Amino acid sequence: MAWYALRAAGESVRATRVLLASASLAAWGRLAVLVPFVGTLVTPFLTDFNRGPSPVALVASATAPGLLTAALVAALALFVGAVFEFVFLDALRGRQIRLRSESRRHLRSGLELFALRVALAVPVGLALVAPIVIEGWLALLLPLAVVISALALDRLTVAFVVPIALVEACSLREAWRAFARTLRAAWHEYAAYLLVAATLWVAIALVGGLLGGLVAVALLVPFGILGVTIDAALSAQGLSGALVGRTVLTTLSIPYVLALLAAVSLVHVPLVTYLRYVALFVLGDVDERHDPIPRLRASIRRGTGTGRPGQ
Template structure:
């Protein structure tokens, strides 16, 4: 018995090679930019706040109120904290919204092999917004289901012992629920998005359409989930190792420049933690952070491209009306035809 979920792997590999080779710097750069939003790669930078040299009484560990600037009040600190959290939330939501639109941009690109960003982004903005709202609604619903019982008991004055009895079962319930949510979000990206493109449907209509295909080919999609899970795990490890190695190499010039500047500052008698030092080393830090993003996106780009082709080939093989990659299929298993080069 031939499994379409297995056969699609070879088709995806050939299509990925056909798109990425021969090497085209502009095409790779555009795909890497899309992959940064689509692949879910985030680079986190952490660092402890250094001591500025302000003396703190050793007895109580409290900073005297008189030593604080007048504008540092509990109210202002609260407002600043809320404002910072609001900015972070808006940035995160903006990132995921752009990522939802980029899912359509990626499908358009790998299908046409003409990788563009601005034009398809404008054209797919509405569909991306609908997918973003749909996914956000699913996440919000799950969060409410898991947290509302705790919040109800908390505001109802339930003692700590009673809360523990509720929280522990919820933790065990949250694990499978969150895994199921992750799978649903991934399947939405893999199959609902191309269905919206193939048949010009909106989200809920595409979900119903995909569910009907799932029911008719349950074994194929079950195998797809298993294969994608294991390949995704292996690819994550490989991408992580490759990214770390490249970042190690990329960090060398930053270390050399930073070390040279530190020596120059010391020779000039300028403290490293002065305003000038903060600006200079802050710029170096930002440049390295951008380099980290770029390297991560570039390394994961072939993986993102492969998995997008994988889902497209499987979807097209189980339902011809949803086949966006029919032009890639060849009876003699010859390489997929070359598409137009990017303008």
């Protein structure tokens, strides 16, 4: 057994460096737009599950229009993310990043991936409510098994089937048929990939969370100085201190959050890029005919690693 995933974990570092070192500031900006939709990283500092009502309580207390709006927004984000999966992969293969034109080009393929994810979400949703009607150990085991299976199918689709669909210019269904043949022949390599990818995901998510927290603190300094300056200027005009404080906080909170999200997205660009390259290297090693990055692979293995992925 070659265990291609272990070798890919090292080679993907150099591949990420090759892509991003030659990327312009505009390309970095476009990648930062793509990453929140295609990234699977969790930034822990953005989430505090110990405060506020639980998600179940929020759903129970939500109104019908609120639930409908939330469902529509989630569906739109899921669809955009499905289209961006193809755009992001094109970027990793060295194509110039044009968000609008590339999104239009991959609209049909994105719709297919969106439909697959909706189909996977249905059994997951049913499994999550299973504990209401099922008792005993099955109430815990069934949701866990369904969620893990759905996540594995989604990860295999994004990591391997989407690249095959791009290389072959075929539908997602045809790409799955082609992938199924290599999956049966080298199932152990893909199982090893899932294990390595899960381990890397946990490690990188922690790193991303730490870096995101540092960015949040760093951004507080200029925004804090700006807030104090504005507060002092308005207070000097004889305005109420409490009113000024609330106004300044409300006014600066929105740009602070936007700046934080933009900075966190930039931080996650190399992290998400690295994880995706791991899958591309594994796919090319297992199935050379569907290798999405043959030139980059050859360059890195020759020891040069200086050319862009598409060169």
